[in-house]
Amino acid sequence: MPPEQQRQRSSLPVNRVFLKSFIGILRLLQILLGAVLWATIAANKYEGSVHFVLFVSVFFWLLTLALYVLTLLDKQDLVPLLGGDRWLLSNTVHDLLAAVLYFAALGIMIYKTRKNSFCNLEQYRHHCLYKAYLSAAVFSGLCAATYLLSGIYGSCRKCRGEQTLVAT
Numbered sequence: 300m301p302p303e304q305q306r307q308r309s310s311l312p313v314n315r316v317f318l319k320s321f322i323g324i325l326r327l328l329q330i331l332l333g334a335v336l337w338a339t340i341a342a343n344k345y346e347g348s349v350h351f352v353l354f355v356s357v358f359f360w361l362l363t364l365a366l367y368v369l370t371l372l373d374k375q376d377l378v379p380l381l382g383g384d385r386w387l388l389s390n391t392v393h394d395l396l397a398a399v400l401y402f403a404a405l406g407i408m409i410y411k412t413r414k415n416s417f418c419n420l421e422q423y424r425h426h427c428l429y430k431a432y433l434s435a436a437v438f439s440g441l442c443a444a445t446y447l448l449s450g451i452y453g454s455c456r457k458c459r460g461e462q463t464l465v466a467t
Contacts, residue, residue, distance in 0.1 A: 314373045320465040322390075325449045326367045329397075332445060333360035336438040343431040349411060352404040352439065359397045359446075366390060370464055387464050391453030394446045401443035408436035 317323045337356035340349060369375050370390075375382040381389040411432045418427035453464070 312373060314371055314465075317370050317373075317465050322449055322452060322464055323367075323370075325445055325452070326363060326370075329363050329442065329445050329449070330360065330367060332438055332442045333363065336435060336442055339431060339435045339438060343428055345428070348407045349432075349435075352407050352435065355397075355400045355404045356439070356442070359400070359442075362393065363397070366393065375464075384462055387453060387457055387462055390464055391450055391457055394450035394453055398443050398446040398450055401439055401446055405436060405439040405443055408432055408439050412436050 333356050337353055337360060340353045340356065345353065369378065369382075370386075375386040378386075378389075412429065415427060415429040415432055418429050456464075
């Protein structure tokens with residue numbers, strides 16, 4: 300087999316249109332922001348309701364990563380029940396559900412930040428989670444916004460009668 304044909308065969312077909320599309324860029328942002336959120340929480344001591352925030356961030360980070368890879372490799376037809384013609388609807392439902400749960404996580408992180416606001420003083424010498432909770436609140440808000448934006452984008456495409464995630 301000629302080397303050029305062998306090289307083409309071994310490389311995976313990448314959906315370059317998806318990489319440059321609005322939803323592709325949003326997916327990368329969601330993956331990046333979700334990773335920063337759960338790393339911020341996991342790097343510090345946490346308790347109580349912050350476990351829910353960590354669950355939401357890790358769960359949707361993994362799910363978004365899977366959706367991104369499947370769409371990037373153009374393998375959404377391999378997903379039973381959710382792929383093929385239902386891929387746009389599946390992604391839209393995923394995004395809207397993620398937005399709702401990230402907004403709940405944002406509420407939890409705002410509550411925890413306010414609860415620990417007493418230790419935001421220069422003279423306070425004990426270990427304090429205020430800054431970690433504040434940055435987690437910011438990142439959960441950014442995650443919620445990106446998921447809401449992609450959910451609205453998918454809903455608009457679905458309402459226009461389109462069946463694909465990106466215009467080809």
